[in-house]
Each structure stands twice: as C-alpha cells, then as structure tokens.
Amino acid sequence: MPEIFINGQAVQAEADQSVLQAALANGFFIPYFCWHPSLSIAGNCRICVVQPEGKNWVEIACNMPATDGTRVLTDSDLVREHRKATLQFILLNHPVDCGICDKAGECTLQDYHYDYNGERSISIDAKVKSTKFVELSRRIVLDNERCILCTRCVRFTREISKSKALGIKERGDTSLVRAAEDASFDADPYSDNVVDICPVGALLSRSFLHKARVWYLKPTPSVCPGCARGCTVDIWHRKPEWRLNALDPKQNESIARVTPRENPAVNGPWICNKGRDLAQIFERARATAPMLKGKPVPLQVAAAAAVRLIRDAKQPAALVSNWGSNEELAAFKKALGARMTAFVKPDHLPQPGERLDDDLLIRADKNPNMAGARALFGDAPVRFAEGTDLVLVWGEGVNFTALPRGAKVIFLNAYLQPENGHADVFFPITVQTERNGHFTNFQGVVSRFERCFTRQEPVVDAEALFAALADPAGGRA
Numbered sequence: 001m002p003e004i005f006i007n008g009q010a011v012q013a014e015a016d017q018s019v020l021q022a023a024l025a026n027g028f029f030i031p032y033f034c035w036h037p038s039l040s041i042a043g044n045c046r047i048c049v050v051q052p053e054g055k056n057w058v059e060i061a062c063n064m065p066a067t068d069g070t071r072v073l074t075d076s077d078l079v080r081e082h083r084k085a086t087l088q089f090i091l092l093n094h095p096v097d098c099g100i101c102d103k104a105g106e107c108t109l110q111d112y113h114y115d116y117n118g119e120r121s122i123s124i125d126a127k128v129k130s131t132k133f134v135e136l137s138r139r140i141v142l143d144n145e146r147c148i149l150c151t152r153c154v155r156f157t158r159e160i161s162k163s164k165a166l167g168i169k170e171r172g173d174t175s176l177v178r179a180a181e182d183a184s185f186d187a188d189p190y191s192d193n194v195v196d197i198c199p200v201g202a203l204l205s206r207s208f209l210h211k212a213r214v215w216y217l218k219p220t221p222s223v224c225p226g227c228a229r230g231c232t233v234d235i236w237h238r239k240p241e242w243r244l245n246a247l248d249p250k251q252n253e254s255i256a257r258v259t260p261r262e263n264p265a266v267n268g269p270w271i272c273n274k275g276r277d278l279a280q281i282f283e284r285a286r287a288t289a290p291m292l293k294g295k296p297v298p299l300q301v302a303a304a305a306a307v308r309l310i311r312d313a314k315q316p317a318a319l320v321s322n323w324g325s326n327e328e329l330a331a332f333k334k335a336l337g338a339r340m341t342a343f344v345k346p347d348h349l350p351q352p353g354e355r356l357d358d359d360l361l362i363r364a365d366k367n368p369n370m371a372g373a374r375a376l377f378g379d380a381p382v383r384f385a386e387g388t389d390l391v392l393v394w395g396e397g398v399n400f401t402a403l404p405r406g407a408k409v410i411f412l413n414a415y416l417q418p419e420n421g422h423a424d425v426f427f428p429i430t431v432q433t434e435r436n437g438h439f440t441n442f443q444g445v446v447s448r449f450e451r452c453f454t455r456q457e458p459v460v461d462a463e464a465l466f467a468a469l470a471d472p473a474g475g476r477a
C-alpha cells in the first residue's frame with residue numbers, strides 16, 4: 001500500500017489510486033470538474049491542481065499516480081493562485097445567469113467560484129455568445145454558453161451507456177458539444193444521467209426545466225419499480241415548509257424529479273430514463289372509492305362484503321402482486337395464505353419499443369419484487385383448480401376474461417381502470433409513494449422505500465386491508 005504525504009500528513013493510498021482519489025478518501029478536499037469516479041481521466045479542467053512539495057509548479061491531482069513517497073500540498077499560495085486563475089478562465093465566457101439556471105444550488109462552478117475565486121471577472125472583453133437551448137434529444141437541451149467543456153457527458157455516452165451519441169466539434173472558444181445526427185441520443189435509455197454529471201447547468205432535463213428551485217425540494221429515498229434491478233433513487237418533492245397555497249397546490253403532492261441514489265450493490269451512480277419518469281407511473285388517474293359491482297360504498301361495507309365472500313368460498317385463489325412490498329406480501333401470507341391458493345403474477349410486462357435488457361442495468365422482468373413474492377409464494381404458473389369460486393386479484397396485469405367462469409372477484413388496485421367496476425368487491429389501494437416498505441431485487445438485495453405523500457382516505461394500505469379481511473368479525477380496514 002503506497003504511503004503518500006498530503007500537506008505533510010502521511011496517508012495510505014490504495015494501489016492504482018490517483019492523488020485526487022487518495023486525498024478525497026482521506027478527508028482532504030481537492031476541487032474537480034472533469035474527473036468522475038466512474039469515467040476515464042480527461043484532465044482538461046485544471047481545477048484539481050496540487051503543488052509537489054519543494055517545487056515551484058503545480059500538477060493536476062486527478063492524473064497523478066499516488067506512488068510511494070509522493071508529497072503534495074493542496075492549499076499552498078501557488079495552488080490558490082492557480083485555482084483562481086483557472087476559475088477566471090472558465091468564467092471568461094460563462095454567463096452569470098444563476099438566477100434562472102436549474103443547476104443553481106447544486107452547481108460546482110457556483111460553489112468553487114465562492115470558495116476559490118469570489119472576485120469579478122478581470123476580463124474587459126465581451127463574453128463570447130454561443131447557442132442556447134439546443135435540442136440534444138427529446139429529453140435534454142443544452143446551453144452552450146454554460147458548458148465548460150469538461151467532456152463528462154461525451155465520456156458517459158462512450159464508456160457507460162455506449163451509445164456514442166455525444167461529441168465535441170470545432171476548437172477553442174467555438175467548441176460545441178453536439179449530438180450525433182443519427183438521433184442515437186434519443187435512443188439512449190440512460191441519456192438523462194448526463195444531466196446529473198454535468199458539473200454546471202449546461203445540460204437540462206426538459207421535464208424539470210424551470211419547474212422548481214432545488215432548495216424548495218427534498219429527496220425521499222425510494223426504489224424504482226420499473227424492473228427487477230430495483231435501482232435506489234431519490235424522489236424529489238416540495239418541502240412541507242415551502243408548500244404552495246396558491247398557483248397549483250397539486251405540486252405539493254407530486255414528483256418534481258427522480259435522481260439516482262448511489263448504491264454500489266445495485267446501480268452504482270446511474271439509473272435509466274424509465275426510473276426518471278416515475279411520475280408517469282405513479283401519477284396516473286387514481287381509483288378513490290371502494291365499490292360493490294361498480295357502485296361506490298363506504299370502506300367498511302366493502303370490507304364486510306369481502307370477508308363474507310372469503311368465508312363462504314369453497315375453493316378460493318389469489319393472484320398476488322409483485323409490486324407489493326415484502327411487508328405487504330408477508331401480511332397477505334399471514335392473513336390469507338392458509339385460506340387461498342396463491343400465485344405470483346407480473347403486474348407489468350415490457351411495453352412495445354421498451355429495451356428488454358442489457359449489460360448495464362435494465363432487466364427483462366419489468367416488476368420490482370418478483371424475488372420477494374416468489375420467496376413467499378413460490379414460482380408455480382397460474383393454474384386455477386377445478387371449482388375455483390373466488391379470486392382475489394391484487395394489482396395490475398390481470399385479464400379478467402381469463403378468470404374462472406362464475407368465480408367471484410375481489411380486486412385491489414391503485415389506478416382508475418375499467419376492470420375496477422367489474423369486480424364484486426373493489427378496494428382502492430395506495431401507491432408506493434404513499435407507504436414505507438422494502439423490495440428484494442433479482443440479486444437478492446433488499447432496498448427500502450419511504451413515504452413521500454399522504455394517503456387520501458378511503459384509499460387503503462394493502463397491509464392493513466389483509467389483516468382486516470382475515471377478521472371474522474367483519475373487517476375493519
């Protein structure tokens with residue numbers, strides 16, 4: 001293990017680490033723009049300079065191997081002078097439009113300017129104008145005036161998503177990031193990661209564009225249900241102390257954006273675009289009323305009817321949801337598992353045009369908890385026994401015409417769908433953003449998701465409902 005000295009202090013570096021990596025791992029902060037732990041080293045931004053001890057020059061720490069005996073200073077007068085000059089250079093043509101930039105509050109250029117420069121531009125020349133709001137794809141726009149040409153986005157499409165969809169054309173202060181003309185950036189299902197890794201506000205997500213200042217939002221840890229990978233994510237939504245009373249109050253209870261929650265065991269620092277679009281899944285029109293044969297009734301009436309159907313059935317079966325959490329699945333098993341023959345069914349199948357799977361993250365099973373559900377209920381294919389007279393259907397993905405003829409149906413679903421009204425008893429249930437729980441991904445890794453929004457009565461938690469349906473007194477959901 002090489003021993004290096006940072007500001008005179010001995011530090012044990014890992015083999016193959018750079019001085020920048022060893023410094024960060026041991027609590028010495030060195031600023032960086034172009035370096036990213038998952039990408040190759042470009043060494044073009046020059047903000048990470050350190051001074052070799054006893055020398056009168058600086059070198060970039062991101063490309064300096066941490067070899068035994070290396071001695072560097074990270075905060076000398078020379079280093080500070082160079083960082084300041086680098087920031088003056090980067091800001092020569094960068095517009096000062098933080099007031100309208102989506103990255104404000106999360107921008108490393110903004111932070112480093114105040115930490116290491118803090119002075120007005122020394123340039124007396126007008127800033128070079130460049131192209132703004134260039135459509136790189138249907139999802140992402142680019143402001144070239146803000147781009148600092150760190151090439152992180154270009155390297156991402158070459159090294160991680162492999163679409164090779166971005167490149168840089170021209171030279172010097174006319175250099176421009178551009179998308180390949182074959183629209184491959186549109187076809188890259190991981191494209192939105194470049195918005196996260198752009199150190200400035202040059203790459204902007206159209207779905208989040210000018211939607212909210214990030215300091216009005218808070219992240220809640222969650223798990224993407226889009227496939228069996230179960231990527232850990234942050235769901236960003238309005239902070240309670242910044243609730244809107246005017247404008248559109250729906251924004252208080254809606255998803256503003258989704259970003260990866262870094263997790264080396266599952267998804268590293270990335271997610272796919274489907275994970276960014278969780279609002280399209282969770283914010284579909286919701287079912288809000290319990291029903292008997294399509295007629296809205298109070299929750300207690302529906303629960304009592306379901307209890308009677310379960311009590312009177314001779315051959316009851318259940319199709320359990322693999323969008324249910326481990327806790328909900330266990331609650332079902334405890335309450336009704338001995339009473340019903342249960343099969344696990346997929347709630348979602350791949351959509352036309354959706355990438356089935358790949359070597360990075362995306363899995364062919366488009367459900368989050370097949371592993372958790374199968375651990376409790378096995379993997380037998382759905383086969384109803386002769387004489388099945390009741391089916392409890394939990395979640396989406398069931399063709400009602402394929403259910404046994406004449407069987408009664410109890411249906412639990414979160415969304416407004418025509419089948420809701422066909423069930424003998426219908427219960428509107430919560431979506432993932434309204435409850436806490438865990439999913440088990442295809443590798444057996446268990447990840448937790450937390451509640452972001454409040455449940456609106458009479459929408460019911462499936463976990464509580466199952467306990468109530470096992471109650472011979474008539475059900476108190």
Ligand code: SF4
Pocket residue numbers: 146147148149150151152153154177197198199200202203
């Ligand atoms: S758009 Fe952002 S990530 Fe891409 S080169 Fe410019 S500053 Fe770097």
Ligand code: SF4
Pocket residue numbers: 224225226227228229230231267271272273274275276361362363
């Ligand atoms: S790879 Fe799967 S779990 Fe991960 S973000 Fe995409 S759809 Fe969601």
Ligand code: FES
Pocket residue numbers: 031032033034035042043044045046047048049060061062063
């Ligand atoms: S981070 Fe080292 S040169 Fe950019």
